[in-house]
Amino acid sequence: MLCQYETELTHMINDVKKFTKDGKVADYIPALATANQNTLAVAVFDGTDTCFSAGQSREKFTLQSISKVLTLALAIMDHGEEYVFSKVGMEPTGDPFNSIIKLESHAPSKPLNPMINAGALAVSHLIKGANSEEKIERLLHFIRMLSGNQTISYNLAVAKSEFETADLNRSLAYFMKQHGIIEGDIEVLLDFYTKQCAIETDCHDLARIGYVLANGGKSTLNNEEIVPMSVARIVKTFMVTCGMYNASGEFAMKVGIPAKSGVSGGIVGSVPNGMGIGIYGPALDDKGNSIAGMKLLEAMSSKYQLSIF
Ligand code: GLN
Numbered sequence: 001m002l003c004q005y006e007t008e009l010t011h012m013i014n015d016v017k018k019f020t021k022d023g024k025v026a027d028y029i030p031a032l033a034t035a036n037q038n039t040l041a042v043a044v045f046d047g048t049d050t051c052f053s054a055g056q057s058r059e060k061f062t063l064q065s066i067s068k069v070l071t072l073a074l075a076i077m078d079h080g081e082e083y084v085f086s087k088v089g090m091e092p093t094g095d096p097f098n099s100i101i102k103l104e105s106h107a108p109s110k111p112l113n114p115m116i117n118a119g120a121l122a123v124s125h126l127i128k129g130a131n132s133e134e135k136i137e138r139l140l141h142f143i144r145m146l147s148g149n150q151t152i153s154y155n156l157a158v159a160k161s162e163f164e165t166a167d168l169n170r171s172l173a174y175f176m177k178q179h180g181i182i183e184g185d186i187e188v189l190l191d192f193y194t195k196q197c198a199i200e201t202d203c204h205d206l207a208r209i210g211y212v213l214a215n216g217g218k219s220t221l222n223n224e225e226i227v228p229m230s231v232a233r234i235v236k237t238f239m240v241t242c243g244m245y246n247a248s249g250e251f252a253m254k255v256g257i258p259a260k261s262g263v264s265g266g267i268v269g270s271v272p273n274g275m276g277i278g279i280y281g282p283a284l285d286d287k288g289n290s291i292a293g294m295k296l297l298e299a300m301s302s303k304y305q306l307s308i309f
Helices: 002-022 030-034 064-079 081-087 101-105 117-124 132-147 156-165 167-178 186-197 203-214 229-242 245-254 291-304
Strands: 041-045 050-054 259-261 266-271 275-280
Touching (some): 002 041, 002 291, 041 203, 050 203, 064 117, 064 132, 064 186, 064 203, 064 229, 064 259, 064 266, 117 186, 167 186, 203 266, 266 291, 275 291
Antiparallel strands (some): 041 050, 041 275, 259 266, 266 275
C-alpha cells in the first residue's frame, strides 16, 4: 500500500510543487480568485485511515466540477440509468467544459456528457426535491455519508459569487429549456447548481469519497452500500472518459486513475482495490485542471503503477 512510502511521497510533492508557478487561479468566479496559487496539498485514504497527507490538507475548498460526479450518482439513484441518459449523453468531448457549441451542432440538443457544464446542469435539474433547499440538503446528506464528515456544507459567498456571474451557464440552461431537455425556472436551477459547486471539503474528505467509489460504493465505516455498485461503476467510467475535461485522453494515458477535477483546484482520485486520493492545488492549467495536482498524480501513478490500463 502506498502509505508506506511516506518519504518518497513527500519528495514527489516537493518536486512537483514548482509547477504551481506555471498555473493560474480561476478568476471567472470572483470568489475563487483569492485562492493561494502556491498551495499544493494531498491526502490518501486506504480504507481505514488517512494514511498519508501533506501540505495544507485540512484547508477547505469548494468542489466545483467535482460535484458533477456526485450529482450524477444521486440522479441515477433517484431516477434510474435509462431516464438520466435520455437527458444527457455518454460521449466525451474535445471542447472546453463550458462550451455551448455542441448543443447547437448536435441534434437533439442533448448535452454530450454529465461532466461538462451543460450536462451537469441537465443532471442537477433531475435531483429530487420540492425546491432548491431540499435538493441541496439531499445532496449534502449524500456527500456527508460518502465522506463520513457530518459537518460538510456549502460556502454561501462562493455560491453567490458564481450565481451573480454565471451568465454562460444561464445561457446553456436556457438553451436546453428551449429544446425540451430541462423544464422549470432556470434561476432556481442556477441557485441549486451554484450551491452544489460551492460545497466545501478538504483533501481528507475527497480522499474518503474517492475511496468509497473505488470500493464499489460501500461505506468505509461499516461496509454499508451508499452507492449501488452499478452506479459507482458508471460514475467512475465518466471520471476516466470525461473527468479532466478535454484533457481526459492525455490524463488517461499518463495517469490512468479514475479522477475528477474542479476549477477550485481540487481533484478526487479513485484507485481500484483500495485507495482514495484528494488533492488541492488551485493553480490551474489552460484547461482548468490543477497543474501541480496533475503532475503529482502522474508521478504517483508511474512510481507505484496505479494506472488501470
Ligand atoms: N462552477 C463551475 C462552473 O460552472 C464549475 C466548473 C468547473 O469546475 N470546471 O463554471
